[in-house]
Amino acid sequence: MENKNSMNILALTLEQLIHTLETVYGKGRFHGRALYREIFKNANSDFLFVPEFAASQVLARDLEKNICLEPGRVKMVFQDRDLTKFITRLSDGMEIESVIVPMNRYNTLCVSSQVGCRMGCTFCETGRMGLQRNLTISEITGQLYNARHVLKKQIKNIVFMGMGEPFDNFSPVMAAVKIMNEQKGFDIALRHMTISTAGVVPGIRKLAAMNLPGIRLAVSVNAPDNPTRSQLMPVNNAWPLEMLKETLAAFPLPRKGTFLFEYILIKGVNDTKAHAENLAEFIHPLPVRLNLIPCNPVPGFTHESPSDADMNRFSQHLVGKNIFVIRRWSKGRSVSAGCGQLGRR
Ligand code: SF4
Helix, strand or coil: CCCCCCEHHHHHHHHHHHHHHHHHHHHHHHHHHHHHHHHHCCCCCCCCHCCCCCCHHHHHHHHHHHHECCEEEEEEEECCCEEEEEEECCCCCEEEEEEEEEECCCCCEEEEEEEEECCCCCCCCHHHHEEEEEEEHHHHHHHHHHHHHHHCEEEEEEEECCCCCHHHHHHHHHHHHHHHHHCCCCCCCHHEEEEEEECHHHHHHHHEEEHCCCEEEEEECCCCCCCHHHHHHHHHHHCCCCHHHHHCCCCCCCCCEEEEEEEEECCCCCCCCHHHHHHHHHHHHCEEEEEEEEECEEEECCCCCCCCCHHHHHHHHHHCCCEEEECCCCCCCCCCCCCCCCCCC
C-alpha cells in the first residue's frame, strides 16, 4: 500500500519540502534545509547522525521511512575518451540516455526530457523511436543526481539536449529547472542551464513569459528555408521560420545575451554557399552564437557526414557575414552519444 506521507524528494524544491514538513510533521525550515542538503549535496539519507536531527531522532526515523529517493538505476556506462554516456533504467523498465561532456574545467550534463520524441526530425535516432512517454520531474532531476553521486562527476552545466523535445513536456522540465537551481541543493545557476528546442514556438513564448533571469535558449535550426527545414524537421510545418524568428525577436534576452543556434551540416542538403548566405540573413539581426555540427551517421538517414573542408567552407561563408560560429566536432560518435544519436542500441 502506498505510504500517504511518502515524499518524492527529487521532485521537490526546498520551499515545497519545508511546506510538507510543516503540514505533515509540524517541523519546518531548520530540518528542511538540513534534509535537502544531505540528500542533494551529500547523497545521504541516513539522518540519524545528522547534527540537526540529534534532538529529533523519531523524526529522522520517520523521514528515512517516508522519503522516496528514486533517481533510476544506472544500467550501463559507455566511455569515449573523456566523454561519458549512461543509460538509466526507470521504474517501469523504460530507459533513457544522458551524456556527460567534459569542458575546460568542468562537465556539462546533457539530460533527456522524454522517452523518445514525437518531433520526427529525420536525422535523429530519438525521433525514430516516436514518443514513448514524458519523463516525470524526478526522472529528469534523477539524471543529475546519478551523474553527481553515482558517477561522481562534477557537473556545472545542464543542457536539455538529450532525448525528447523539452517544450513538449513543459511543466516537469521547468519544475526540474527550479530544483536543479536550488542553492541548498544541486545549485546549478540558471545561466548555466540551456533549454534546446526544435522550434516549438508556444514553448518559447511560455518560457519568455516566465522571465527566468539568464536561462539560455538553444534552437535547432538546420536549414535557412522552409522547404529544406520542413523536410528535415516536420515541426517547421507548424511553426515556420518566419514565426520562429518573430518569436525569438520578442524573447527577453538579458543584456549582451545571445541565442544558441544549432546547425547540423548535412552534405548535399543544407551545405551550399546559398544556404550559408540565407542562414546569415535569417539570423540577422538576432544576437546568435551558431554551433556548426557535422551530421552523424544514423541508420535510415543515408546522407554522409561533411568533410573538414566542407565544414571550413561553410563556416567561412558565415564568418564573412559576421556570424559568430563555433565549430563542434561531434564528440562521442563511437558510443552513439553524438547529436541526434541518442536512443540507439
Ligand atoms: S532532434 Fe530533438 S526534437 Fe528532433 S526528433 Fe530528435 S530529440 Fe526530437
